[in-house]
Amino acid sequence: MPDTAPHIPLIALAGNPNAGKTTLFNALTGLSQKVANYPGVTVERKEGGWTVGSQRSRLIDLPGLYSLDATSIDEHIASDVLRGEVAGSPRPDAVIAVVDATNLERNLYLVTQLFEYNIPVVVALTMIDVFEKQRHEIDIDKLSASLGVPVVTVNAAANRGLSELSDAVATAISFQQIPGLSVESEAENGRIFARYNFISNAVQESVIHNDQAAHGLSEKIDRVLTHKFFGLLILIAILLLVFQTIFTWASLPMDLLEQGFGALGGAVKTALPEGVLADLLVDGVIAGVGGILIFLPQILLLFLFISILEDTGYMARAAFLMDKLMSRVGLHGKAFLPLMSSFACAIPGIMATRTIENQRDRFATIMIAPFMSCSARLPVYTLMIAAFFAGQTVFGFISLGAVLMLAMYALGIVVALVVAFILKRTVLKSPPPPFIMELPPYRMPNIRTVFQNMLTRAWLFVKRAGTVILAISIILWALMYFPQQAGNSEALTRPDAEKAETMNVTESEHIRNSYAGQLGHAIEPVIQPLGFDWKIGVALIASFAAREVLVSTLSIIYNVGKDETEESPTLISAIREAKNERGEPVWTPLTALTLMVFFVLAIQCMSTVAVVRRETNSWAWTLFMVGYMTALAYFAAFVTYQGGRLLGFS
Amino acid sequence: MGDEASERGEESMRLPDIETGSSADVVTVHGNGAVPRRLMEMGLVPGVRIRVVKSAPFGDPIEIRLRGYSLALRKTEAEAVEVAV
Numbered sequence: 001m002p003d004t005a006p007h008i009p010l011i012a013l014a015g016n017p018n019a020g021k022t023t024l025f026n027a028l029t030g031l032s033q034k035v036a037n038y039p040g041v042t043v044e045r046k047e048g049g050w051t052v053g054s055q056r057s058r059l060i061d062l063p064g065l066y067s068l069d070a071t072s073i074d075e076h077i078a079s080d081v082l083r084g085e086v087a088g089s090p091r092p093d094a095v096i097a098v099v100d101a102t103n104l105e106r107n108l109y110l111v112t113q114l115f116e117y118n119i120p121v122v123v124a125l126t127m128i129d130v131f132e133k134q135r136h137e138i139d140i141d142k143l144s145a146s147l148g149v150p151v152v153t154v155n156a157a158a159n160r161g162l163s164e165l166s167d168a169v170a171t172a173i174s175f176q177q178i179p180g181l182s183v184e185s186e187a188e189n190g191r192i193f194a195r196y197n198f199i200s201n202a203v204q205e206s207v208i209h210n211d212q213a214a215h216g217l218s219e220k221i222d223r224v225l226t227h228k229f230f231g232l233l234i235l236i237a238i239l240l241l242v243f244q245t246i247f248t249w250a251s252l253p254m255d256l257l258e259q260g261f262g263a264l265g266g267a268v269k270t271a272l273p274e275g276v277l278a279d280l281l282v283d284g285v286i287a288g289v290g291g292i293l294i295f296l297p298q299i300l301l302l303f304l305f306i307s308i309l310e311d312t313g314y315m316a317r318a319a320f321l322m323d324k325l326m327s328r329v330g331l332h333g334k335a336f337l338p339l340m341s342s343f344a345c346a347i348p349g350i351m352a353t354r355t356i357e358n359q360r361d362r363f364a365t366i367m368i369a370p371f372m373s374c375s376a377r378l379p380v381y382t383l384m385i386a387a388f389f390a391g392q393t394v395f396g397f398i399s400l401g402a403v404l405m406l407a408m409y410a411l412g413i414v415v416a417l418v419v420a421f422i423l424k425r426t427v428l429k430s431p432p433p434p435f436i437m438e439l440p441p442y443r444m445p446n447i448r449t450v451f452q453n454m455l456t457r458a459w460l461f462v463k464r465a466g467t468v469i470l471a472i473s474i475i476l477w478a479l480m481y482f483p484q485q486a487g488n489s490e491a492l493t494r495p496d497a498e499k500a501e502t503m504n505v506t507e508s509e510h511i512r513n514s515y516a517g518q519l520g521h522a523i524e525p526v527i528q529p530l531g532f533d534w535k536i537g538v539a540l541i542a543s544f545a546a547r548e549v550l551v552s553t554l555s556i557i558y559n560v561g562k563d564e565t566e567e568s569p570t571l572i573s574a575i576r577e578a579k580n581e582r583g584e585p586v587w588t589p590l591t592a593l594t595l596m597v598f599f600v601l602a603i604q605c606m607s608t609v610a611v612v613r614r615e616t617n618s619w620a621w622t623l624f625m626v627g628y629m630t631a632l633a634y635f636a637a638f639v640t641y642q643g644g645r646l647l648g649f650s
Numbered sequence: 651m652g653d654e655a656s657e658r659g660e661e662s663m664r665l666p667d668i669e670t671g672s673s674a675d676v677v678t679v680h681g682n683g684a685v686p687r688r689l690m691e692m693g694l695v696p697g698v699r700i701r702v703v704k705s706a707p708f709g710d711p712i713e714i715r716l717r718g719y720s721l722a723l724r725k726t727e728a729e730a731v732e733v734a735v
Contacts, residue, residue, distance in 0.1 A: 067691040071684045105717040106693045189679070192690040196698075209718075218720070219703065228707045320722045324708035327724070333711075434685045434727050435711050436692060439720040 009057040009173060010090055011050070012081060014114060015098030016107050017064030018313070018440035020126035020156060023449050024098055025061045027156035028165075035456055037617075039087055043077045044354070053170030060089070066106075068113040069188075072357045082117045094120040094173050096165070101131035101138065101153075102441065104207065105199050111147070112195040115179040120172035123151040124165055130441075137208040146202035149179050157446055218313075218441040226317050235321055238314075239340055242305045253297040261290030279481060280474070288473020288545065289466065298375065300458050302341055302348045307453040309337075311445035315355075316437060323435050329417050330424030332356055332433040335365040339416070342372035343409075346608045350615055351457060360430040364423045366612060367625055370603050371416035373409045376547040380599050381405055383551055384592040387572045404596070412600045415632070476545050479516040511557055516541055530598070530637045531591040533580060543604045550599075588650045594641040602633035663735065665700070665728035666712070673701040674733035686730050693717045694731055 013028075015021040026033075029048025038045045046061040062081060063074035077086070084091025097114055099107040114121050123144075131138065144151040150168045154161035171177070181198065185191040225231055265282040272278040309315045315337060323333030334356045342349030349369045356362040373381075385401040392400040424430070511517045520537035527537050535557045543550040551571070558574040578586040603609065603626055613622040644650075668674050676698045679686045693716055694700070703713040703720065711724045 066688075069687065069691070071688065103717070103719045106719060109691060109693070188687060189690060192687070193695045196693065196695045222704075222713075226704065226706065226713070232707050316722070320706050320711060320713065323722075323724070324706060324710045327710075432726075434688065435722065435724045436685070436688050436727060437722045438692075439713060439722050441719075 009052055009055065009093040011052065011057055011059050011169060012062055012092040012095040012119075013059060013098065014062045014065060014078065014082075014095055014110065016066055016100065016103075016110060016438075018438065019064075019098045019100040019103075019107055021061065021064060021098040022453075023446050024124060024126065024154060024156040025059065026448050026452050027159060027162060029059055033452075033456075038077050043074055050166070052166050052173070055170070057093075060092070065110055067110060073359060074357065082114070082119065092119055094122060094169050096169065097121055097123045099123050099125050101125050101128045102134070103127075104203055105196070108147075108199045108202070109195060111149075112181060112198060115149075115181045118178055120169075120177045121149045121179050122165065122168045122172050123147065123149055124161075125151055125153045126156070128153045129155060139206045143202060143206035146205050147179075148181060149177065157448070218439075221442050222317070222439075225314070226320060231317075231321050235318055238309075242302075245301065245305075250297040250301055254294050257290070257294045257296065261286055261294070264290070276481075276484075280477065283481070284474045284477030285470065288477065289470050293462070296458065296462065298344055299348050300454060302344055303454040303457045304450065306337070306341065306348075306352060307450040308445050310355075310453075311443070311450055313440040313442045316439050319435075319437065320439060327432055327435070329421045330361075330432055331365060331420055332358070332361045333435060333437075335361065338365055339369060339372055342369040342374060345374050345376070346370045346372065346605065347611050348457065350608070350611050353615070356433075358430070358433045360424075360428045361433045363616060363621060364420050364428045366615060367423060367428075367621075368416040368420050370605070370608050370625075370629065371412040371419070371601065373412045373600060374547075374605075376605065377408075377599055379548040379551050380543075381408055381596055383554075383571070383575075384596050387575055388587070388589040388592040404593075408596055408600050411597065415601060415636075419628075419632075473545065476516075476542060479519065480511060480514050480542065482515055483513070511538060529642065530594055530634070531588070531641045532595070533586050535578075535586070536595070540598075540604075545604075545606050547599060547604045550604075590641060590644045590649050593644070594637045597640045598633045598637040600633075601629060601636050603629040662732060665702075665714070665731040665733050666725040668700075668702045668733060668735070670702050670704055670712075672735070673699060674735050675699050677732040677734050680730045680732060685727055689723070689727065689731060692721055700733070 013025055028050045032049040034047050036045050043063055048059050050057050050059040062078040065075055065078050068075055068079050080086045095114055097111045140151050152161055152165045152168050154165055185194050225234060265286045268281050269278055318337055319333035322336040326333050326335055338349045338352040341352050346369050350366050353362050353365045385404055389400045389404060394400055394403050516538050519541055520534040523537045524534040539550045539553040542553040555571050575587045580586050612625055676694050676696055678696055679689050679694055698716055700714050700716040703715050705712045711722045713720055713722050
């Protein structure tokens with residue numbers, strides 16, 4: 001930047017988790033937020049515009065922190081930002097310390113550490129309404145005097161105190177009010193003790209606590225919600241309710257989106273002359289990106305619920321309840337929710353692992369999240385069960401289909417736990433993560449925070465659909481489309497009645513000769529021990545894009561037309577009756593079971609691969625995941641098929 | 651490891667030994683490294699009063715109350731905290 005450019009002040013926003021920092025940041029910056037990652041790490045960097053005094057400034061939201069001792073990656077980044085050591089970000093001109101009045105002493109600990117950075121500090125005191133409702137009293141001027149920095153009370157949800165905060169920050173910058181506390185002690189423990197002594201004195205001088213009121217409501221709620229028995233029941237009930245709601249509420253918008261993309265495809269087809277361009281746009285771009293974007297309603301809803309659970313304080317309780325079980329396989333209690341979310345879709349689940357501080361624990365959770373049977377596997381399970389296990393029962397009254405479905409979910413969970421156990425003792429070896437976690441008081445969720453949270457996540461998802469997924473869709477389309485043969489255009493000139501059938505015949509003929517078909521033939525020797533032929537091979541290759549693509553690809557290969565769904569009788573009868581060159585059936589119940597096992601364990605979802613790349617920031621981990629999951633899926637399918645044959649099944 | 655409280659003749663114990671519902675004063679946090687330091691940063695410094703609120707369904711972690719807020723921690727971590735009743 002040239003020296004003549006006006007200096008735009010940079011102001012950092014620091015505070016404990018749950019102190020109301022996000023709400024304040026949203027209130028100050030409104031819609032001018034930019035969310036990105038810090039270079040080289042997956043810590044989120046949020047920045048927005050804010051007017052300080054009368055001057056335009058940049059407000060940077062630091063991650064939620066309890067201290068600045070650089071033990072976690074968040075603390076490390078925050079400390080670097082405050083020293084101006086992050087690329088593209090100068091040293092901040094001032095820092096706003098967000099302090100929760102109801103939890104004053106622990107919140108002020110971070111403030112005493114901020115004093116050591118030689119930057120003007122302004123304390124923004126939040127939750128003052130709750131604090132006063134508990135009939136405590138606080139003398140703001142005295143607190144400000146004993147801390148040695150300005151203190152402003154704010155209520156971000158009601159937009160109160162924001163202009164006062166702006167003025168205080170402007171004054172602090174122009175008068176360079178650098179706080180004066182420095183804690184001298186040789187030992188680290190001695191410094192912590194000295195800071196807390198300073199805080200205790202400051203609080204004693206300015207606050208009169210009402211001992212009667214304290215912490216009543218949250219503790220009462222917790223008597224039920226973290227009850228040894230009812231707590232677990234309620235947790236399960238809440239999760240069931242969330243997933244049930246996601247599936248029912250999302251189905252209508254998902255159908256609408258699907259129809260919308262179908263109509264869009266149709267419109268493009270009529271508007272454009274027939275040819276490669278129209279096919280590329282309709283079958284490649286619109287079908288590929290649309291196929292992923294129809295999951296957007298589910299993702300929005302899941303993040304709506306996650307944001308609400310987080311904002312109310314329940315999420316910490318869920319981790320508290322589940323930590324013992326999770327720690328048995330070496331995971332953190334916080335891994336529970338991302339894993340549960342992955343039953344809907346691994347993408348939001350993997351994105352939700354950001355709450356896990358330790359990188360190794362977070363990576364271990366990411367590596368096993370795709371084993372949770374997501375909604376995209378359902379069409380595959382449904383098709384296989386409908387074709388080969390329909391109407392059969394176990395013990396005369398339990399439907400075999402339901403048992404198989406449950407078995408597939410259980411297989412995913414068991415494998416995930418075993419893999420986590422192994423990973424945490426080998427490549428991700430680290431002591432069991434410490435579990436030292438605040439249980440914040442229950443609060444009504446802030447609507448603005450909840451929605452902003454949800455939209456930020458959703459936008460990340462849409463952006464990915466428009467880039468990585470678009471590229472891979474085009475590649476897959478090209479593999480199924482080329483090389484083009486003369487026969488295809490001939491079919492188009494025939495009369496309409498004949499045309500439909502001929503097109504389907506030529507389409508499957510076309511797939512046989514396409515690069516995808518050639519690939520299917522090429523991998524046939526590899527998948528033959530699993531009982532799969534080249535046609536299943538083509539479907540497997542295509543379903544790398546997304547699992548449910550298997551159904552539509554099989555429909556194309558077996559000439560049943562593209563509009564078939566997993567329950568359509570023609571696709572079911574087509575795969576039941578399919579014969580190989582020797583006249584034997586291609587599909588048997590054992591083949592179907594093998595395919596289901598393969599789908600439980602294989603990572604056939606390019607969006608998941610893309611999100612893992614993004615969240616781990618490492619191709620090595622991404623490829624490791626693709627490699628080990630594929631190997632595991634192959635091995636399990638091999639054991640299923642060959643073992644089944646040895647036992648006399650077919 | 652010398653228990654500072656016992657040297658002063660008081661009854662000294664570790665945080666997991668405290669019964670649910672009882673209160674105690676922190677005497678010291680033993681050990682070095684990230685976990686003891688994090689415990690101190692969260693406010694478990696000598697002299698602070700804590701109360702054990704409950705333990706989770708499978709007996710671990712435990713919830714304690716200090717400085718007006720609730721903290722959950724595993725018993726293995728709580729073992730580092732020496733307290734006096």
